[in-house]
Amino acid sequence: MTTRGDSIEQLGKRRFALLVVGGGIIGAGIAAEAARAGLAVALVDRGDFGAGTSSASSKLIHGGLRYLQLGDVRLVREAHHERRLLMHVVAPHLVRRLPFLLPLYRNGPYGQLTIQAGLVLYSALARSRLHRLAAPARARVRVPSLQVDGLRSCGVYADAVTHDGRLCLANLRAAADRGATLLNYAEVRELRTVGGRVTGAEVLVDGSVEAISARTVVNATGPWVDEVRRLEDPSASATVRLSKGSHVLLRLGQPWTAALAIPHDDARVSFAVPWQDMLLLGTTDVLYDGAPDRVEATEAEVAQILDEAAVAITKDVLRPDAICSTFAGLRVLPLGRGATASARRETVLHRGSAEMLSVAGGQTHDLPSHRARGSRRAARRPGLTPARSGALSTARSRRQRRGGRRARPALAPARGSRLHSPRGPLREPCRERSRSGRERP
Numbered sequence: 073m074t075t076r077g078d079s080i081e082q083l084g085k086r087r088f089a090l091l092v093v094g095g096g097i098i099g100a101g102i103a104a105e106a107a108r109a110g111l112a113v114a115l116v117d118r119g120d121f122g123a124g125t126s127s128a129s130s131k132l133i134h135g136g137l138r139y140l141q142l143g144d145v146r147l148v149r150e151a152h153h154e155r156r157l158l159m160h161v162v163a164p165h166l167v168r169r170l171p172f173l174l175p176l177y178r179n180g181p182y183g184q185l186t187i188q189a190g191l192v193l194y195s196a197l198a199r200s201r202l203h204r205l206a207a208p209a210r211a212r213v214r215v216p217s218l219q220v221d222g223l224r225s226c227g228v229y230a231d232a233v234t235h236d237g238r239l240c241l242a243n244l245r246a247a248a249d250r251g252a253t254l255l256n257y258a259e260v261r262e263l264r265t266v267g268g269r270v271t272g273a274e275v276l277v278d279g280s281v282e283a284i285s286a287r288t289v290v291n292a293t294g295p296w297v298d299e300v301r302r303l304e305d306p307s308a309s310a311t312v313r314l315s316k317g318s319h320v321l322l323r324l325g326q327p328w329t330a331a332l333a334i335p336h337d338d339a340r341v342s343f344a345v346p347w348q349d350m351l352l353l354g355t356t357d358v359l360y361d362g363a364p365d366r367v368e369a370t371e372a373e374v375a376q377i378l379d380e381a382a383v384a385i386t387k388d389v390l391r392p393d394a395i396c397s398t399f400a401g402l403r404v405l406p407l408g409r410g411a412t413a414s415a416r417r418e419t420v421l422h423r424g425s426a427e428m429l430s431v432a433g434g435q436t437h438d439l440p441s442h443r444a445r446g447s448r449r450a451a452r453r454p455g456l457t458p459a460r461s462g463a464l465s466t467a468r469s470r471r472q473r474r475g476g477r478r479a480r481p482a483l484a485p486a487r488g489s490r491l492h493s494p495r496g497p498l499r500e501p502c503r504e505r506s507r508s509g510r511e512r513p
């Protein structure tokens with residue numbers, strides 16, 4: 073077993089092909105893919121692995137129902153493809169299918185016909201057969217504390233839920249198993265440059281400074297992305313804006329077999345998700361310009377979350393004394409104007425003046441493409457040839473080129489992309505899946 077001391081020694085002695093700064097889901101995914109491709113990889117995080125945004129999400133692996141409303145069918149199709157990859161191939165032990173109810177109240181923002189049409193299209197893109205309207209009594213079988221006063225019906229569809237922190241750790245474990253050197257509580261304080269190119273970093277570890285040498289440095293520091301970019305170029309202007317999202321976790325003494333997606337207006341939906349025997353409520357969405365380290369859920373936000381949940385959940389479940397914990401995270405959004413709730417959740421990629429690659433934003437379900445795209449872009453440096461190739465999206469785009477634009481990408485990730493062993497101890501059979509692997513209504 074590698075000890076912390078071994079990792080510190082390796083970081084100082086080895087010359088790495090790739091140094092990833094940030095051990096959230098993006099950095100972990102890139103490190104796992106690059107190590108799988110045969111590169112010598114180092115990854116450091118200044119805190120605990122996955123302790124930033126990657127454990128503060130809504131835990132959903134979804135296709136993005138709201139993008140249909142914006143007319144972005146391509147984005148929804150891609151998100152569903154990546155969700156299927158995660159659920160059936162990459163991490164079936166950590167990504168579980170979950171039915172969702174979208175309650176339609178008499179004074180709500182949507183009509184039944186609009187929702188029915190949207191769900192048919194959404195489910196077709198998801199290749200799922202679950203899309204219908206359920207009467208209140210039937211919906212209450214799945215969600216016992218559903219508020220039925222004024223309820224006309226519920227739209228029913230399927231998405232998936234995960235344990236975001238464990239998904240991040242599973243990627244780090246895969247990277248370590250393939251020879252990557254990982255270290256937490258190791259903060260990048262300075263970047264090293266030779267001939268105008270970033271060639272490593274100075275890292276503060278246990279009170280002393282270690283120099284790490286690497287041909288390519290990837291900045292995957294989420295909400296801190298611009299802070300680390302300014303180590304490369306102190307005058308660099310912002311590339312992203314941040315939006316704060318808070319959540320509440322409640323004790324749940326009832327068997328919910330579906331989650332709720334509660335629409336509040338034509339842009340915002342809040343969720344109530346049964347998770348780890350608790351009920352996860354959220355989230356808020358407000359522009360944030362404070363220090364990323366200080367983000368936390370305020371009392372006003374907790375009150376707002378409980379009020380919004382009360383639109384569709386009976387009050388007995390939403391008691392303040394049933395709150396187990398609250399947490400907040402920061403979404404990284406491309407620069408732009410207007411409300412953050414209607415901003416696209418896109419990945420922002422930036423190549424700096426000294427060649428450091430910064431990757432931030434997007435969603436957890438983008439993991440298969442982050443892994444492929446980040447490691448491929450990082451490898452696009454002179455003298456950096458991975459020993460093995462065949463990243464997910466490379467395989468996919470070749471197939472699409474051969475079959476033309478309409479060819480459907482198959483569920484065929486590159487060898488070694490799985491985060492579980494089919495016979496290994498981590499894998500649990502996914503009860504909701506039929507034997508053929510198709511989603512069951």
Ligand SMILES: Cc1cc2nc3c(=O)[nH]c(=O)nc-3n(C[C@H](O)[C@H](O)[C@H](O)COP(=O)(O)OP(=O)(O)OC[C@H]3O[C@@H](n4cnc5c(N)ncnc54)[C@H](O)[C@@H]3O)c2cc1C
Nearest residue numbers: 094096097098118124125126130132260294317403435436
């Ligand atoms: C409220 C909310 C809800 C969300 N819900 C969903 C959802 O339901 N489904 C979904 O798919 N996505 C969701 N997301 C998006 C998803 O959580 C993020 O896209 C993802 O977690 C981003 O991961 P990351 O690795 O970029 O950032 P992070 O997880 O924040 O990781 C960045 C890491 O960099 C480290 N770091 C910073 N500076 C340094 C330094 N100088 N040296 C070393 N390390 C450093 C930090 O310690 C941190 O661990 C949500 C996001 C939010 C905020």
